[in-house]
Amino acid sequence: MDSGEVLAAHHPHGRQRPASLIKVLLALVVLDELDPEQIVVPTQRDADQECSCADLEAGSPYSVRDLLLATMVKSGNDAAHALAGALGGVDEALRKMNALAHELGATDTRAASPSGLDGPGMVTSAYDQALLFTHAMTNPQFAEAAGVQRMMFPGGRGEPPHPLVNNDRLLDEYPGILGGKTGFTSASRHTYVGAAERDGRRIAVVLLRAEQRPVQVSDQARSLFDYGFRLAAEGVPAVGRVTTAPPQPQAPVRTGEARADGGGTAEAADARPAGSGGSSAVGWIVALVILVSVGVGVGIALSRDERV
Structure with a gap:
């Protein structure tokens, strides 16, 4: 996470649904724009969001800090929706989230809901999640x-606080874990992004569209962390980089015209997605010691029935 090196990757720019990993992007906007002590009063619509939920009480006051913690710890869709309202409403929150993603270079990502509940066009990639999470981890509050x-989350209408417990098993089980975010919807399947530190190295792991087989996804993530630390210790050459600098636009080239860099015709260049094989892939798969992995049977949800 400090050098930007991608130690291993599978289909890093493949478009997948993020589920609750999109809350990382929401948190970044919240931390940029809202005072942690600001009071937010949720609406009934906020409280009625499809769970997982922090059990907000409509009409009761909550601080931005408590709502943000509930969004990260319990993955509360109700808390995320209330924060979106504090940002100017859901549409405005999504506009700000998508603008920030593009500004940071996460151009595979489009938020369609502030919580991660599936919506039309909701999409991200492993590369983008590595980028966004690494950037977020530079903020001490995040x-x-x-x-x-x-x-302990405040109770509504004078009720006593109630506990919220993180679904990320690695927070309790993996030595050196720094933090993470889990997610699940029926469309996205299990998703995870997290970071850990060992021997002075910090590594991030991203998993999208994962299943709880052949072993539990928490065990898959644990194995990937171990694998990443082993690659880093052995000095294995990086396969790319993650960077918060957005890709530079290239001058348009007429179809069939040879590229100045000798890379073939424009047709061939345009057909090759960013991050695909060849030296041009390293061109802008370019931030941190990061292990990025996506794939069938490789993932984490660290929750048994989390909705996002």
């Missing part, structure tokens, strides 16, 4: 929230 295993 890094703290991402590592919280348990919190």
Whole structure:
């Protein structure tokens, strides 16, 4: 996470649904724009969001800090929706989220809901999730929230606080874990992004469209962390880089015209997605010691029935 090197990757720019990983992007906008002590009063629509939920009480006051923690710890869709309202409403929150993603270079990502519940056009990639999470972890408030295993959330209308427990099993089980975010919907399947530190190295792992087989996804993630640390210790050459610098636009080239860099015709160049094989892939698969992996049977949800 400090060098930007991608140690291993599979289909890093493949378009997948993020589920609750999109809450990382929401958190970045919230931390940029809202005072942690600002009070938000959720609407009934906020409270009625499809769960997982923090059990907000419509009409009761909550601080932005508590709502953000509930969004990260419990993956509360109700808390995420309330934060979107504080940002100017869902449409405005999505506009800000998508603008920030593009500004940071996460051009595979489009948020269609602030919580990660599936919506038309909702999409991300492993590359983008590595980029966004690594950038988010540079913010001390986000890094703290991402590592919280348990919190007491204020009760509504004078009720006592109630506990919210993080579904990320690695927070309790993996030595050196720094934090993470889990997700699940029926369309996205299991998703995960997290970071850990060992011997002075910090590595991030991303998993999209995963299943709880052949072993539980938490065990798959644990194995990938171990694999990444082993690759880093052995000095294995990077296969690319992650960077928050957006790709530079290229001058248009007429179909069939040879490229100035000798890379073939424009047709061939345009047909090859960013991050595909060849030296041009390294051109802008370019941030941190990161292990990125996506694939069938490789993933994490660390929750048994989390909706996003």
